[in-house]
Amino acid sequence: MDIEDRVRSVRERVAAAAVKSGRAPESVALLAVSKGHPPGAVREAAEAGLKLFGESKVQEAKAKIPLCPGKLRWHFIGHLQSNKARDAAFLFEMIQSVDSLAIAEVLSKAAVNAGKTLQILIEVNIAGESTKFGYHPDSVRADLARINSLPGLEIHGLMGMAPWTPETERARPMFRKLKALHDECSGCLGAPLPVLSMGMSGDYEVAIEEGSTLVRIGTALFGGGRYPISPAN
Numbered sequence: 001m002d003i004e005d006r007v008r009s010v011r012e013r014v015a016a017a018a019v020k021s022g023r024a025p026e027s028v029a030l031l032a033v034s035k036g037h038p039p040g041a042v043r044e045a046a047e048a049g050l051k052l053f054g055e056s057k058v059q060e061a062k063a064k065i066p067l068c069p070g071k072l073r074w075h076f077i078g079h080l081q082s083n084k085a086r087d088a089a090f091l092f093e094m095i096q097s098v099d100s101l102a103i104a105e106v107l108s109k110a111a112v113n114a115g116k117t118l119q120i121l122i123e124v125n126i127a128g129e130s131t132k133f134g135y136h137p138d139s140v141r142a143d144l145a146r147i148n149s150l151p152g153l154e155i156h157g158l159m160g161m162a163p164w165t166p167e168t169e170r171a172r173p174m175f176r177k178l179k180a181l182h183d184e185c186s187g188c189l190g191a192p193l194p195v196l197s198m199g200m201s202g203d204y205e206v207a208i209e210e211g212s213t214l215v216r217i218g219t220a221l222f223g224g225g226r227y228p229i230s231p232a233n
C-alpha cells in the first residue's frame, strides 16, 4: 500500500466510526503525525489530501517544516520544555500538550511576543501512568480559569492518550472519562470547547465512538518512523 491507499483507508474507517456513533464524518479531524518521517513523506501525504500535521519534538519540527509544502497546518503534540516555547509559538498553530500552568504562562508570553494567538489543548494523563506527561484528571479544573485568562492563548479543549494495548476496548473507559471531563470544562468556562483530541493508530475508532473530534495518526499513515534528525527534544 502506498500513502494514498493508507490515507483512503484511514479516512474510511474514521468516517465509519463517526457514522456508527451518530456523527458526521466531517466532525472528526485527521491529524497526520509525521514525527520520525522526512519532508518527502509529508509532501506525499499532502498530495494525498492531508493538511494537518503533528510533531512531537521542536528541534525536529524546526528543521523539517521549512522543507515541507507551505499552507500545511502544524500542531505540537509532545512534551514541551520552557526553553523551546518561543520556537513552538512560531512554528505551530496549536499546542496540544499544555501540561502545567508554568508552561502555559511561558507560552502565553511567547505568543504575545510573536503577535499571535496560539490555540492550546490541555493534556490529561487519562491512564494515570507515571511515565506519561499531562495533568492528573483531578487537577485540570483548578488551573483551567487561570490558563483561560492568559493573553495570547485560546483554550480549544483537551488531549489524552490511552496506553497501547492489543485490546482496544480497554481504552474505551478512559476515553469516556476524558469526554466527561471535556464537557465539564466546557461548562466551567461557559463556552463549548470545540476540540477533544484522542485516538491514535491502534485505538482511533473507539476514541471516535466516545466523542473524539481529532485523531492523531502516525503509524497507520506513514508506517514505522526512521528519521531522527536530532536526539534533542
Ligand SMILES: *Cc1c(COP(=O)(O)O)cnc(C)c1O
Pocket (backbone or CB within 6 Å): 033, 035, 056, 077, 078, 161, 200, 201, 202, 216, 217, 218, 219, 220
Ligand atoms: C506518536 C504519537 C501519536 C501517533 O501514534 P501512532 O500510534 O503512530 O498513530 C499520537 N499522539 C501522540 C501524542 C504521539 O506522540
